[in-house]
Amino acid sequence: xxxxxxxxxxxxxxxxxxxxxxxxxxxxxxxxxxxxxxxxxxxxxxxxxxxxxxxxxxxxxxxxxxxxxxxxxxxxxxxxxxxxxxxxxxxxxxxxxxxxxxxxxxxx
Amino acid sequence: xxxxxxxxxxxxxxxxxxxxxxxxxxxxxxxxxxxxxxxxxxxxxxxxxxxxxxxxxxxxxxxxxxxxxxxxxxxxxxxxxxxxxxxxxxxxxxxxxxxxxxxxxxxxxxxxx
Numbered sequence: 001x002x003x004x005x006x007x008x009x010x011x012x013x014x015x016x017x018x019x020x021x022x023x024x025x026x027x028x029x030x031x032x033x034x035x036x037x038x039x040x041x042x043x044x045x046x047x048x049x050x051x052x053x054x055x056x057x058x059x060x061x062x063x064x065x066x067x068x069x070x071x072x073x074x075x076x077x078x079x080x081x082x083x084x085x086x087x088x089x090x091x092x093x094x095x096x097x098x099x100x101x102x103x104x105x106x107x108x
Numbered sequence: 109x110x111x112x113x114x115x116x117x118x119x120x121x122x123x124x125x126x127x128x129x130x131x132x133x134x135x136x137x138x139x140x141x142x143x144x145x146x147x148x149x150x151x152x153x154x155x156x157x158x159x160x161x162x163x164x165x166x167x168x169x170x171x172x173x174x175x176x177x178x179x180x181x182x183x184x185x186x187x188x189x190x191x192x193x194x195x196x197x198x199x200x201x202x203x204x205x206x207x208x209x210x211x212x213x214x215x216x217x218x219x220x221x
Contacts, residue, residue: 043198044198046211049209087150095166096141099150
């Protein structure tokens, strides 16, 4: 079983919509969690860390539920430029465990 | 500007040749990592290094070798023993451990024919 699993999508949403991604992790020892964004044929870029208390950065909100072992990312007021693949990542020690990513396409 | 550089961006080699991918960072990060990404797949860890002159195998180290002689540099050699070397190779660094996330270079696309 993969350590981090997420729905590959694609999620096709109109501009201005709210979209939510979830991912689950199997390693209960995972300490830290992140969301990365990866554009086509580019490197992943750190979008935000995820905390149990929930954290927000502009239109993006991330949440961690340790009891259920899932992480979520909410994007409000979607922009065309949000189109990308979003990677859910868990950390245990020095290793990061990457999900395969969820593809988002925001359409006009 | 601080960051991670990888060169070259595209690399083409014939089967049976060893090839070395460059990774340099000026972020003063202790830890550096190499991943490969195949189409439609997640990132898989090849090797990582927490400190100069020390490195550990990741999940898919067979057919690869690394060195860490300087804090700034972590080159990856893809040897002829690697059965499926064609992939997108990504180098990353982090301050220490995994708690702060990792920062990636632009990657090298290696094609072996």
